[in-house]
Amino acid sequence: MAKVAIHRKAHFNAAHRLYNSDWSDERNALVFGKCANPHYHGHNYELIVAVKGEINPETGFVMDMKRLKNLIESEIEDKFDHKNLNEEVVPFKSLNPTAENIAVVIWNILREKIETRLELTITLYETSRNYVVYSGE
Ligand code: NI
Numbered sequence: 001m002a003k004v005a006i007h008r009k010a011h012f013n014a015a016h017r018l019y020n021s022d023w024s025d026e027r028n029a030l031v032f033g034k035c036a037n038p039h040y041h042g043h044n045y046e047l048i049v050a051v052k053g054e055i056n057p058e059t060g061f062v063m064d065m066k067r068l069k070n071l072i073e074s075e076i077e078d079k080f081d082h083k084n085l086n087e088e089v090v091p092f093k094s095l096n097p098t099a100e101n102i103a104v105v106i107w108n109i110l111r112e113k114i115e116t117r118l119e120l121t122i123t124l125y126e127t128s129r130n131y132v133v134y135s136g137e
Contacts, residue, residue, distance in 0.1 A: 001054040001055055001057065002054070002055055003052060003053060003054055003055075004052065004053075004054075004055055004062050005050045005051065005052035005062075005119075005121075006050070006051050006052075006061075006062050006063060006065065006068070007048055007049065007050045007051075008048070008049050008051075008065065008068045008069055008072060009046065009047070009048050010046075010047040010048075010049065010072045010073075010076065010077055011044070011045065011046055011047065011077075011081075012045050012047065012076065012077050012080045012081035012082075013042060013043070013044055013045070013081060013082055014042065014043060014045060014080050014081065014082070014083050014084070014085050014089075015040040015041065015042045015043075015083070015084045015085065015086075016035075016040060016041070016042075016043070016084070016085040016086055016092070016097040017035070017036065017037060017038065017040045017041070017086050017097075018032040018035040018036055018096055018097070018098060019032065019036055019038075019086075019096065020096060040084060040086070043126050043127065045080075045102070045124060045125065045126060046124070046125035046131075047072070047076065047106065047122070047123070047124055047125075048122075048123040048124075048125075049068065049072055049106075049110065049120070049121075049122060049123075050119075050120070050121040050122075050123070051063050051068060051114060051118050051119070051120055052118065052119040052120075052121070053115075053117055053118040053119060054117075062118065063114070063115075063118060068114075071110060071113050071114070072110075075109050075110060075113060076106055076109065076110070085097040085102070089105075091105045092105075099124055099126040099130065099131070099132045100132050100134075102124055103122045103123075103124040103132045103133070103134040104134055106122050106124065107120060107122045107134050107135075107136055110122070111136065119135070120135070120136065121133065121134070121135040122134045122135075
C-alpha cells in the first residue's frame with residue numbers, strides 16, 4: 001500500500017526568553033543577543049505536523065485529519081498559545097525555549113498520542129525565514 005504524508009498547519013503566539021542560567025548576563029547577551037531580553041519577546045509560531053504511513057484501505061486515510069486537528073488543538077495550541085513559554089509551559093522551566101527545543105517538546109507530546117506505525121515530523125517556523133524540522137532522531 002502507498003505511503004503518504006499528511007500535513008496539518010497550526011499556529012500559536014508565545015513569548016520566550018533565551019537564557020542559560022549557568023552563564024553571566026554578559027555571556028547570555030553575547031550568545032543570545034536581543035533574545036536574552038529579561039522582559040521577554042514574542043513570536044508568531046507556525047507549526048506543521050506531518051504524519052506519514054500507509055493508507056488504510058477501509059477508510060482511505062493515513063490518519064483521520066479531524067483527529068490530528070483536535071490533537072494539535074488540545075495538546076499544543078491550548079497549552080502554548082498566548083503563553084510565556086519559560087514561565088508557563090513546564091518543560092521550558094529547565095529547557096531553553098529555542099525553536100529547536102520547542103520542536104522536540106512538541107514531537108514528544110504528539111508522539112505519545114499517535115500510533116507508532118505512523119511516522120511523525122514537526123516543522124516549526126519561528127519567523128517566516130527561520131524554521132526547524134524534527135523527526136525524532
Ligand atoms: Ni525569540
